[in-house]
Amino acid sequence: MSHLVTAAELAHEIEDVVVIDVRWTLITAGQDQPGPAEYAAGHVPGAFFVDLDTELAAPPGDGGRHPLPDPAVVEAALRRCGVSEGTRVIVHDGKESYAAARAWWVFRWVGLEDVRVLDGGFAAWERAGLPVSTEVPEPRHGTFVARPGSMPTVDASGAAELARTGLLLDARAAERYAGEQEPIDPVAGHIPGAVNLPTATWLTDEGTFRRDLAEHWAGVNSPEGNSGARPVAVYCGSGVTAAHEVLALSEIGIDASLYPGSWSEWIRDPDRPVATGSAPG
Template sequence: MTHLISADELAHEIEDVVVLDVRWALTTANTPAGRADYDAGHVPGAFFVDLDAELAAPPGEGGRHPLPDPTVVQALLRRAGITEHTRVVVYDGKESYAAARAWWVLRWVGVPDVRVLDGGYAAWLAAGLPVSTDEPADRHGDVVVRPGALPTLDADGAAALARDGLLLDARAPERYAGETEPIDPVAGHVPGAVNSPTTAWVTDDGTFRRDLAEHWAAVTEGVDLGDGRVGVYCGSGVTAAHEMLALAELGIDTVLYPGSWSEWIRDPARPIALGHQPG
Protein backbone atom coordinates (compact mmCIF):
# COMPACT_ATOMS: atom_id res chain seq x y z
CA MET A 1 0.00 0.00 0.00
CA THR A 2 1.29 3.44 -0.90
CA HIS A 3 0.42 6.58 1.02
CA LEU A 4 1.46 8.75 -1.94
CA ILE A 5 -0.33 9.82 -5.11
CA SER A 6 1.12 11.43 -8.23
CA ALA A 7 -0.27 14.58 -9.83
CA ASP A 8 -1.55 12.64 -12.83
CA GLU A 9 -3.23 10.08 -10.58
CA LEU A 10 -4.90 12.83 -8.56
CA ALA A 11 -6.14 14.51 -11.73
CA HIS A 12 -7.73 11.20 -12.76
CA GLU A 13 -9.38 10.69 -9.35
CA ILE A 14 -10.15 14.27 -8.38
CA GLU A 15 -13.94 13.89 -8.60
CA ASP A 16 -13.82 10.99 -6.13
CA VAL A 17 -11.66 12.48 -3.38
CA VAL A 18 -11.56 15.47 -1.04
CA VAL A 19 -8.43 17.55 -1.50
CA LEU A 20 -6.87 19.61 1.31
CA ASP A 21 -4.30 22.34 0.68
CA VAL A 22 -1.89 22.53 3.65
CA ARG A 23 0.64 24.98 2.29
CA TRP A 24 2.46 26.41 5.28
CA ALA A 25 5.14 29.05 5.53
CA LEU A 26 6.04 32.13 7.52
CA THR A 27 6.46 35.58 6.09
CA THR A 28 9.07 37.96 7.42
CA ALA A 29 6.32 39.35 9.66
CA ASN A 30 6.00 35.88 11.23
CA THR A 31 2.48 35.43 9.93
CA PRO A 32 1.18 32.41 7.99
CA ALA A 33 1.69 32.82 4.25
CA GLY A 34 -0.05 29.62 3.19
CA ARG A 35 -3.41 31.33 2.78
CA ALA A 36 -2.00 33.86 0.33
CA ASP A 37 -0.52 31.03 -1.72
CA TYR A 38 -3.90 29.26 -1.74
CA ASP A 39 -5.74 32.40 -2.81
CA ALA A 40 -3.30 32.90 -5.68
CA GLY A 41 -4.07 29.44 -7.07
CA HIS A 42 -4.72 25.89 -5.91
CA VAL A 43 -5.82 22.46 -7.05
CA PRO A 44 -9.45 22.83 -8.18
CA GLY A 45 -11.87 22.03 -5.36
CA ALA A 46 -9.20 22.00 -2.67
CA PHE A 47 -10.01 23.30 0.81
CA PHE A 48 -7.41 25.40 2.61
CA VAL A 49 -6.13 24.10 5.96
CA ASP A 50 -4.28 26.30 8.45
CA LEU A 51 -1.66 24.03 10.00
CA ASP A 52 -1.07 26.24 13.04
CA ALA A 53 -4.76 26.74 13.85
CA GLU A 54 -6.34 23.46 12.69
CA LEU A 55 -3.63 20.81 12.88
CA ALA A 56 -2.04 21.96 16.14
CA ALA A 57 -3.04 23.46 19.47
CA PRO A 58 -1.50 26.77 20.61
CA PRO A 59 2.14 26.57 21.75
CA GLY A 60 2.63 25.81 25.42
CA GLU A 61 3.66 23.00 27.74
CA GLY A 62 3.20 20.52 24.89
CA GLY A 63 5.72 22.30 22.66
CA ARG A 64 5.41 24.57 19.64
CA HIS A 65 2.84 22.41 17.80
CA PRO A 66 0.98 20.27 20.35
CA LEU A 67 -1.69 17.84 19.20
CA PRO A 68 -4.79 19.74 18.02
CA ASP A 69 -8.13 19.88 19.78
CA PRO A 70 -10.11 17.02 18.15
CA THR A 71 -13.20 19.23 17.88
CA VAL A 72 -11.20 21.69 15.77
CA VAL A 73 -10.09 18.90 13.45
CA GLN A 74 -13.65 17.60 13.24
CA ALA A 75 -14.90 21.06 12.23
CA LEU A 76 -12.24 21.22 9.52
CA LEU A 77 -13.15 17.79 8.17
CA ARG A 78 -16.87 18.50 8.19
CA ARG A 79 -16.30 21.80 6.38
CA ALA A 80 -14.59 19.80 3.65
CA GLY A 81 -17.50 17.35 3.44
CA ILE A 82 -15.61 14.39 4.84
CA THR A 83 -17.64 11.38 5.94
CA GLU A 84 -16.69 8.02 7.38
CA HIS A 85 -15.79 6.63 3.94
CA THR A 86 -14.22 9.67 2.25
CA ARG A 87 -10.89 9.33 0.48
CA VAL A 88 -8.65 12.31 1.24
CA VAL A 89 -5.61 13.74 -0.55
CA VAL A 90 -3.44 16.39 1.12
CA TYR A 91 -0.70 18.52 -0.39
CA ASP A 92 1.56 21.45 0.39
CA GLY A 93 3.93 23.54 -1.68
CA LYS A 94 6.55 20.97 -2.62
CA GLU A 95 8.35 18.75 -0.11
CA SER A 96 5.24 17.47 1.76
CA TYR A 97 6.49 18.42 5.23
CA ALA A 98 3.22 20.13 6.18
CA ALA A 99 1.15 17.67 4.15
CA ALA A 100 2.68 14.82 6.14
CA ARG A 101 1.54 16.48 9.36
CA ALA A 102 -1.99 16.54 7.95
CA TRP A 103 -1.63 12.91 6.83
CA TRP A 104 -0.66 11.92 10.36
CA VAL A 105 -3.25 14.05 12.21
CA LEU A 106 -6.14 12.85 10.05
CA ARG A 107 -5.19 9.23 10.61
CA TRP A 108 -4.72 9.95 14.34
CA VAL A 109 -8.37 11.08 14.53
CA GLY A 110 -9.56 7.99 12.67
CA VAL A 111 -9.70 8.96 8.97
CA PRO A 112 -8.32 5.79 7.36
CA ASP A 113 -7.74 6.70 3.70
CA VAL A 114 -5.36 9.65 3.45
CA ARG A 115 -2.73 10.10 0.76
CA VAL A 116 -0.14 12.78 0.07
CA LEU A 117 0.40 14.41 -3.33
CA ASP A 118 4.04 13.54 -4.00
CA GLY A 119 5.87 16.73 -4.89
CA GLY A 120 3.00 18.92 -3.73
CA TYR A 121 1.57 21.85 -5.65
CA ALA A 122 4.85 22.17 -7.57
CA ALA A 123 4.27 18.71 -9.06
CA TRP A 124 0.70 19.66 -10.00
CA LEU A 125 1.96 22.76 -11.84
CA ALA A 126 4.83 20.84 -13.47
CA ALA A 127 2.28 18.40 -14.88
CA GLY A 128 0.47 21.28 -16.58
CA LEU A 129 -2.76 20.62 -14.73
CA PRO A 130 -5.45 23.27 -14.21
CA VAL A 131 -5.56 25.54 -11.16
CA SER A 132 -8.35 27.50 -9.53
CA THR A 133 -8.77 30.60 -7.39
CA ASP A 134 -12.31 29.66 -6.33
CA GLU A 135 -12.84 28.53 -2.74
CA PRO A 136 -15.36 25.69 -2.43
CA ALA A 137 -18.43 26.18 -0.27
CA ASP A 138 -18.88 24.37 3.04
CA ARG A 139 -19.91 20.79 2.27
CA HIS A 140 -21.27 19.91 5.74
CA GLY A 141 -19.70 16.49 6.27
CA ASP A 142 -20.71 14.29 9.17
CA VAL A 143 -17.48 12.55 10.15
CA VAL A 144 -17.02 11.85 13.87
CA VAL A 145 -13.38 11.98 14.90
CA ARG A 146 -11.90 9.40 17.25
CA PRO A 147 -8.53 10.69 18.48
CA GLY A 148 -5.98 8.12 19.49
CA ALA A 149 -6.24 5.91 16.41
CA LEU A 150 -2.45 6.17 16.18
CA PRO A 151 -0.12 5.77 19.18
CA THR A 152 2.06 8.60 20.44
CA LEU A 153 5.03 9.03 22.74
CA ASP A 154 5.36 11.38 25.68
CA ALA A 155 8.76 12.53 26.93
CA ASP A 156 9.24 9.49 29.17
CA GLY A 157 8.25 7.19 26.33
CA ALA A 158 10.68 8.90 23.98
CA ALA A 159 13.50 8.49 26.49
CA ALA A 160 12.68 4.81 26.94
CA LEU A 161 12.53 4.20 23.20
CA ALA A 162 15.88 5.91 22.70
CA ARG A 163 17.25 3.37 25.18
CA ASP A 164 15.36 0.21 24.22
CA GLY A 165 14.45 0.68 20.55
CA LEU A 166 15.25 3.33 17.95
CA LEU A 167 14.37 7.01 18.32
CA LEU A 168 15.02 9.12 15.22
CA ASP A 169 15.69 12.86 15.31
CA ALA A 170 14.49 14.33 11.99
CA ARG A 171 16.18 17.73 12.37
CA ALA A 172 19.22 19.04 10.51
CA PRO A 173 22.56 17.60 11.70
CA GLU A 174 23.78 20.92 13.12
CA ARG A 175 20.65 21.27 15.26
CA TYR A 176 20.88 17.66 16.40
CA ALA A 177 24.52 18.18 17.38
CA GLY A 178 23.70 21.37 19.27
CA GLU A 179 26.01 23.45 17.06
CA THR A 180 23.17 25.85 16.29
CA GLU A 181 19.54 26.26 17.31
CA PRO A 182 17.66 28.91 15.35
CA ILE A 183 14.20 28.16 16.75
CA ASP A 184 14.21 26.68 20.25
CA PRO A 185 15.99 28.20 23.27
CA VAL A 186 18.12 25.12 24.02
CA ALA A 187 20.28 23.13 21.60
CA GLY A 188 21.08 19.42 21.48
CA HIS A 189 19.13 16.18 21.22
CA VAL A 190 17.45 13.48 23.27
CA PRO A 191 20.21 11.17 24.58
CA GLY A 192 20.32 7.98 22.52
CA ALA A 193 18.42 9.41 19.55
CA VAL A 194 19.85 8.80 16.07
CA ASN A 195 19.96 11.69 13.60
CA SER A 196 18.09 11.13 10.33
CA PRO A 197 17.35 14.51 8.67
CA THR A 198 13.98 14.49 6.98
CA THR A 199 15.40 16.60 4.13
CA ALA A 200 17.46 13.58 3.06
CA TRP A 201 14.32 11.58 2.24
CA VAL A 202 13.29 13.83 -0.68
CA THR A 203 14.77 14.78 -4.03
CA ASP A 204 15.35 18.25 -5.45
CA ASP A 205 11.89 18.35 -7.01
CA GLY A 206 10.25 17.65 -3.63
CA THR A 207 9.20 14.08 -4.38
CA PHE A 208 10.25 11.21 -2.17
CA ARG A 209 13.44 9.52 -3.27
CA ARG A 210 12.98 6.24 -5.12
CA ASP A 211 15.69 4.42 -3.16
CA LEU A 212 13.97 4.67 0.22
CA ALA A 213 15.04 1.17 1.26
CA GLU A 214 18.68 1.85 0.47
CA HIS A 215 18.57 5.14 2.35
CA TRP A 216 16.98 3.45 5.36
CA ALA A 217 19.75 0.85 5.31
CA ALA A 218 22.32 3.66 5.36
CA VAL A 219 20.55 5.42 8.25
CA THR A 220 20.53 2.27 10.37
CA GLU A 221 23.95 0.91 9.41
CA GLY A 222 25.80 0.09 12.61
CA VAL A 223 22.86 1.19 14.76
CA ASP A 224 21.53 -1.02 17.54
CA LEU A 225 17.82 -1.33 16.71
CA GLY A 226 17.04 -2.70 20.16
CA ASP A 227 13.60 -4.25 20.34
CA GLY A 228 12.74 -3.06 16.82
CA ARG A 229 10.30 -0.29 17.75
CA VAL A 230 10.87 3.02 15.95
CA GLY A 231 9.89 6.49 17.14
CA VAL A 232 10.43 9.86 15.47
CA TYR A 233 10.67 13.44 16.72
CA CYS A 234 11.82 16.77 15.32
CA GLY A 235 11.56 20.34 16.60
CA SER A 236 7.82 20.44 17.13
CA GLY A 237 6.24 17.34 15.59
CA VAL A 238 5.73 18.57 12.02
CA THR A 239 8.66 17.36 9.91
CA ALA A 240 8.87 14.18 11.99
CA ALA A 241 5.61 13.13 10.33
CA HIS A 242 7.34 13.43 6.96
CA GLU A 243 9.93 10.85 7.98
CA MET A 244 7.16 8.63 9.29
CA LEU A 245 5.49 8.85 5.87
CA ALA A 246 8.72 7.79 4.16
CA LEU A 247 9.05 4.82 6.49
CA ALA A 248 5.37 3.93 6.00
CA GLU A 249 6.17 3.57 2.31
CA LEU A 250 8.62 0.86 3.37
CA GLY A 251 6.02 -0.84 5.54
CA ILE A 252 7.76 0.26 8.75
CA ASP A 253 5.48 1.23 11.63
CA THR A 254 6.61 4.23 13.63
CA VAL A 255 5.31 6.28 16.53
CA LEU A 256 5.41 10.06 16.86
CA TYR A 257 6.66 12.08 19.81
CA PRO A 258 4.33 15.06 19.16
CA GLY A 259 5.93 17.43 21.66
CA SER A 260 9.37 16.75 20.19
CA TRP A 261 12.39 18.85 21.12
CA SER A 262 10.34 21.96 21.89
CA GLU A 263 8.56 20.06 24.66
CA TRP A 264 11.57 18.04 25.84
CA ILE A 265 13.52 21.16 26.80
CA ARG A 266 10.67 22.68 28.84
CA ASP A 267 11.75 20.51 31.77
CA PRO A 268 15.32 21.45 32.78
CA ALA A 269 15.68 18.11 34.55
CA ARG A 270 15.61 16.22 31.25
CA PRO A 271 19.07 15.30 29.99
CA ILE A 272 20.50 16.80 26.80
CA ALA A 273 23.11 15.27 24.52
CA LEU A 274 25.47 17.22 22.26
CA GLY A 275 27.55 16.20 19.26
CA HIS A 276 26.88 14.08 16.21
CA GLN A 277 26.67 10.77 18.07
CA PRO A 278 23.58 9.53 19.96
CA GLY A 279 25.28 10.08 23.33
Protein backbone atom coordinates (compact mmCIF):
# COMPACT_ATOMS: atom_id res chain seq x y z
CA MET A 1 0.00 0.00 0.00
CA SER A 2 1.30 3.44 -0.88
CA HIS A 3 2.22 5.86 1.88
CA LEU A 4 1.18 8.76 -0.37
CA VAL A 5 -2.21 10.34 -1.09
CA THR A 6 -3.19 12.89 -3.71
CA ALA A 7 -5.01 16.12 -2.93
CA ALA A 8 -8.18 14.68 -4.49
CA GLU A 9 -7.94 11.56 -2.33
CA LEU A 10 -7.50 13.65 0.82
CA ALA A 11 -10.47 15.83 -0.10
CA HIS A 12 -12.58 12.69 -0.53
CA GLU A 13 -11.75 11.29 2.91
CA ILE A 14 -11.08 14.48 4.87
CA GLU A 15 -13.96 13.87 7.30
CA ASP A 16 -12.49 10.49 8.28
CA VAL A 17 -8.86 11.44 8.90
CA VAL A 18 -6.75 13.75 11.04
CA VAL A 19 -4.72 16.19 8.93
CA ILE A 20 -1.46 17.49 10.38
CA ASP A 21 0.38 20.45 8.84
CA VAL A 22 4.13 20.46 9.46
CA ARG A 23 5.24 23.28 7.14
CA TRP A 24 8.84 24.14 7.92
CA THR A 25 11.91 25.73 6.37
CA LEU A 26 15.47 25.11 7.42
CA ILE A 27 16.62 28.11 9.40
CA THR A 28 19.68 29.85 7.95
CA ALA A 29 21.20 33.25 8.55
CA GLY A 30 18.64 36.00 8.18
CA GLN A 31 15.72 33.63 7.62
CA ASP A 32 12.79 33.20 9.98
CA GLN A 33 10.76 30.09 10.62
CA PRO A 34 7.71 30.47 8.37
CA GLY A 35 5.70 27.37 9.29
CA PRO A 36 3.32 28.85 11.90
CA ALA A 37 2.81 32.03 9.86
CA GLU A 38 2.03 30.07 6.71
CA TYR A 39 -0.39 27.87 8.62
CA ALA A 40 -2.14 30.93 10.09
CA ALA A 41 -2.48 32.47 6.62
CA GLY A 42 -4.33 29.44 5.29
CA HIS A 43 -4.39 25.68 5.68
CA VAL A 44 -6.35 22.55 4.84
CA PRO A 45 -9.68 22.86 6.68
CA GLY A 46 -9.48 21.15 10.05
CA ALA A 47 -5.73 20.66 9.92
CA PHE A 48 -3.66 20.87 13.11
CA PHE A 49 -0.17 22.39 13.17
CA VAL A 50 2.76 20.43 14.62
CA ASP A 51 6.21 22.04 14.88
CA LEU A 52 9.13 20.04 13.54
CA ASP A 53 11.83 21.69 15.64
CA THR A 54 10.09 21.33 19.01
CA GLU A 55 7.73 18.37 18.60
CA LEU A 56 9.39 16.14 16.00
CA ALA A 57 12.94 16.60 17.28
CA ALA A 58 14.78 17.03 20.55
CA PRO A 59 16.92 20.14 21.13
CA PRO A 60 20.22 20.23 19.21
CA GLY A 61 23.17 18.71 21.01
CA ASP A 62 25.47 15.71 20.94
CA GLY A 63 22.83 13.84 18.95
CA GLY A 64 22.99 16.34 16.10
CA ARG A 65 20.81 19.23 14.95
CA HIS A 66 17.54 17.25 15.00
CA PRO A 67 17.90 14.32 17.40
CA LEU A 68 15.02 11.94 17.88
CA PRO A 69 12.30 13.56 19.98
CA ASP A 70 11.15 12.51 23.42
CA PRO A 71 8.37 9.99 22.68
CA ALA A 72 6.22 11.68 25.33
CA VAL A 73 6.39 14.95 23.38
CA VAL A 74 5.26 13.23 20.18
CA GLU A 75 2.52 11.43 22.09
CA ALA A 76 1.24 14.73 23.48
CA ALA A 77 1.27 16.33 20.02
CA LEU A 78 -0.70 13.47 18.51
CA ARG A 79 -3.20 13.46 21.37
CA ARG A 80 -3.69 17.21 20.94
CA CYS A 81 -4.62 16.48 17.34
CA GLY A 82 -7.16 13.88 18.43
CA VAL A 83 -5.15 10.80 17.52
CA SER A 84 -5.99 7.51 19.18
CA GLU A 85 -5.29 3.89 18.28
CA GLY A 86 -6.62 3.25 14.79
CA THR A 87 -6.81 6.93 13.78
CA ARG A 88 -5.89 7.58 10.18
CA VAL A 89 -3.46 10.48 9.85
CA ILE A 90 -2.32 12.43 6.80
CA VAL A 91 0.64 14.81 7.10
CA HIS A 92 1.82 17.49 4.72
CA ASP A 93 4.20 20.41 4.41
CA GLY A 94 4.47 23.19 1.86
CA LYS A 95 5.51 21.27 -1.25
CA GLU A 96 8.37 18.78 -1.40
CA SER A 97 7.36 16.65 1.63
CA TYR A 98 10.74 16.87 3.35
CA ALA A 99 9.22 17.88 6.69
CA ALA A 100 6.16 15.72 6.06
CA ALA A 101 8.39 12.70 5.57
CA ARG A 102 10.07 13.46 8.89
CA ALA A 103 6.62 13.54 10.52
CA TRP A 104 5.64 10.33 8.71
CA TRP A 105 8.79 8.64 10.00
CA VAL A 106 8.58 9.95 13.57
CA PHE A 107 4.89 9.09 13.90
CA ARG A 108 5.56 5.58 12.64
CA TRP A 109 8.60 5.33 14.93
CA VAL A 110 6.34 5.91 17.94
CA GLY A 111 3.95 3.22 16.71
CA LEU A 112 1.30 5.08 14.69
CA GLU A 113 0.35 2.56 12.02
CA ASP A 114 -1.85 4.45 9.55
CA VAL A 115 -0.01 7.63 8.56
CA ARG A 116 0.39 8.89 4.99
CA VAL A 117 1.82 11.92 3.22
CA LEU A 118 -0.04 14.37 1.00
CA ASP A 119 2.02 14.14 -2.18
CA GLY A 120 3.05 17.63 -3.27
CA GLY A 121 2.02 19.20 0.04
CA PHE A 122 -0.13 22.28 0.49
CA ALA A 123 0.92 23.47 -2.98
CA ALA A 124 -0.84 20.45 -4.49
CA TRP A 125 -3.94 21.17 -2.40
CA GLU A 126 -4.07 24.77 -3.64
CA ARG A 127 -3.28 23.76 -7.21
CA ALA A 128 -6.32 21.47 -7.14
CA GLY A 129 -8.51 24.45 -6.23
CA LEU A 130 -9.58 22.92 -2.92
CA PRO A 131 -10.86 25.04 0.01
CA VAL A 132 -8.50 26.77 2.43
CA SER A 133 -9.29 27.79 6.00
CA THR A 134 -7.79 30.12 8.61
CA GLU A 135 -9.83 28.63 11.45
CA VAL A 136 -7.67 26.88 14.05
CA PRO A 137 -9.32 23.72 15.41
CA GLU A 138 -9.72 23.34 19.16
CA PRO A 139 -7.31 20.90 20.83
CA ARG A 140 -8.70 17.42 21.10
CA HIS A 141 -8.08 14.65 23.60
CA GLY A 142 -6.79 11.60 21.80
CA THR A 143 -5.56 8.54 23.66
CA PHE A 144 -2.63 7.44 21.51
CA VAL A 145 0.16 5.73 23.46
CA ALA A 146 3.67 6.03 22.04
CA ARG A 147 5.67 2.85 21.41
CA PRO A 148 9.09 4.13 20.32
CA GLY A 149 11.34 1.93 18.26
CA SER A 150 8.78 0.89 15.66
CA MET A 151 11.02 2.05 12.77
CA PRO A 152 14.59 0.80 12.22
CA THR A 153 17.52 3.07 13.02
CA VAL A 154 21.30 2.89 13.06
CA ASP A 155 23.74 4.86 15.18
CA ALA A 156 27.13 6.17 14.08
CA SER A 157 28.81 2.79 14.49
CA GLY A 158 26.03 1.08 12.59
CA ALA A 159 26.26 3.64 9.80
CA ALA A 160 30.01 3.08 9.49
CA GLU A 161 29.49 -0.68 9.36
CA LEU A 162 26.81 -0.39 6.67
CA ALA A 163 29.11 1.82 4.61
CA ARG A 164 31.49 -1.14 4.54
CA THR A 165 29.15 -4.12 4.32
CA GLY A 166 25.79 -2.81 3.11
CA LEU A 167 24.59 0.34 1.41
CA LEU A 168 24.74 3.67 3.23
CA LEU A 169 23.05 6.47 1.29
CA ASP A 170 23.83 10.17 1.75
CA ALA A 171 20.67 12.13 0.86
CA ARG A 172 22.30 15.58 0.71
CA ALA A 173 23.04 17.58 -2.41
CA ALA A 174 26.11 16.50 -4.38
CA GLU A 175 28.17 19.56 -3.49
CA ARG A 176 27.68 18.98 0.24
CA TYR A 177 28.49 15.29 -0.11
CA ALA A 178 31.68 16.14 -1.98
CA GLY A 179 32.68 18.73 0.61
CA GLU A 180 32.65 21.53 -1.95
CA GLN A 181 30.00 23.49 -0.03
CA GLU A 182 28.77 23.24 3.54
CA PRO A 183 26.30 26.00 4.45
CA ILE A 184 25.16 24.54 7.77
CA ASP A 185 27.59 22.20 9.53
CA PRO A 186 31.14 23.14 10.62
CA VAL A 187 32.80 20.25 8.77
CA ALA A 188 32.34 19.42 5.07
CA GLY A 189 32.41 15.99 3.45
CA HIS A 190 30.71 12.63 3.93
CA ILE A 191 30.95 9.34 5.79
CA PRO A 192 33.58 7.20 4.04
CA GLY A 193 31.92 4.54 1.92
CA ALA A 194 28.56 6.29 1.70
CA VAL A 195 26.93 6.60 -1.73
CA ASN A 196 25.42 9.95 -2.70
CA LEU A 197 21.75 9.87 -3.70
CA PRO A 198 20.27 13.38 -3.29
CA THR A 199 16.72 13.18 -2.04
CA ALA A 200 15.66 15.93 -4.45
CA THR A 201 16.19 13.50 -7.34
CA TRP A 202 13.14 11.50 -6.19
CA LEU A 203 10.86 14.48 -6.96
CA THR A 204 9.24 16.16 -9.94
CA ASP A 205 9.36 19.91 -10.50
CA GLU A 206 5.93 20.17 -8.82
CA GLY A 207 7.31 18.65 -5.61
CA THR A 208 5.48 15.34 -6.01
CA PHE A 209 7.25 12.00 -5.95
CA ARG A 210 8.27 10.68 -9.35
CA ARG A 211 6.09 7.95 -10.81
CA ASP A 212 9.18 5.99 -11.93
CA LEU A 213 10.73 5.51 -8.49
CA ALA A 214 11.79 1.93 -9.15
CA GLU A 215 13.42 2.85 -12.45
CA HIS A 216 15.15 5.80 -10.81
CA TRP A 217 16.48 3.54 -8.08
CA ALA A 218 17.74 1.04 -10.62
CA GLY A 219 19.51 3.83 -12.49
CA VAL A 220 21.37 5.22 -9.50
CA ASN A 221 21.98 2.07 -7.48
CA SER A 222 25.48 0.72 -7.08
CA PRO A 223 26.83 -1.27 -10.04
CA GLU A 224 26.51 -4.64 -8.34
CA GLY A 225 22.84 -3.92 -7.69
CA ASN A 226 20.84 -4.22 -4.52
CA SER A 227 18.14 -6.86 -4.65
CA GLY A 228 17.35 -6.48 -0.98
CA ALA A 229 20.08 -8.84 0.20
CA ARG A 230 22.19 -5.97 1.50
CA PRO A 231 20.80 -3.77 4.26
CA VAL A 232 20.24 -0.10 3.43
CA ALA A 233 20.45 2.96 5.67
CA VAL A 234 20.13 6.67 4.90
CA TYR A 235 21.57 9.81 6.45
CA CYS A 236 21.59 13.50 5.58
CA GLY A 237 22.56 16.63 7.51
CA SER A 238 20.32 16.14 10.53
CA GLY A 239 17.87 13.32 9.81
CA VAL A 240 15.10 15.29 8.08
CA THR A 241 15.65 14.81 4.34
CA ALA A 242 16.99 11.32 5.04
CA ALA A 243 13.47 10.43 6.19
CA HIS A 244 12.25 11.63 2.79
CA GLU A 245 14.56 9.12 1.10
CA VAL A 246 13.39 6.38 3.47
CA LEU A 247 9.83 7.18 2.38
CA ALA A 248 10.76 7.04 -1.32
CA LEU A 249 12.48 3.68 -0.83
CA SER A 250 9.51 2.38 1.13
CA GLU A 251 7.30 3.15 -1.85
CA ILE A 252 9.27 0.61 -3.89
CA GLY A 253 9.41 -2.02 -1.17
CA ILE A 254 12.81 -1.30 0.36
CA ASP A 255 12.87 -1.03 4.16
CA ALA A 256 15.76 1.33 4.85
CA SER A 257 17.00 2.30 8.29
CA LEU A 258 17.49 5.93 9.30
CA TYR A 259 20.62 7.33 10.90
CA PRO A 260 18.82 9.99 12.98
CA GLY A 261 21.89 11.95 14.07
CA SER A 262 23.26 11.99 10.52
CA TRP A 263 26.20 14.18 9.49
CA SER A 264 25.62 16.76 12.25
CA GLU A 265 26.19 14.03 14.86
CA TRP A 266 28.93 12.18 12.98
CA ILE A 267 31.24 15.20 12.96
CA ARG A 268 30.90 15.83 16.70
CA ASP A 269 33.50 13.12 17.28
CA PRO A 270 36.81 14.31 15.75
CA ASP A 271 38.05 10.71 15.64
CA ARG A 272 35.42 9.73 13.06
CA PRO A 273 36.83 9.81 9.52
CA VAL A 274 35.64 12.24 6.87
CA ALA A 275 35.81 11.72 3.11
CA THR A 276 35.58 14.36 0.39
CA GLY A 277 35.12 14.24 -3.36
CA SER A 278 32.42 12.68 -5.51
CA ALA A 279 33.47 9.08 -4.86
CA PRO A 280 32.41 7.15 -1.74
CA GLY A 281 36.00 7.12 -0.47
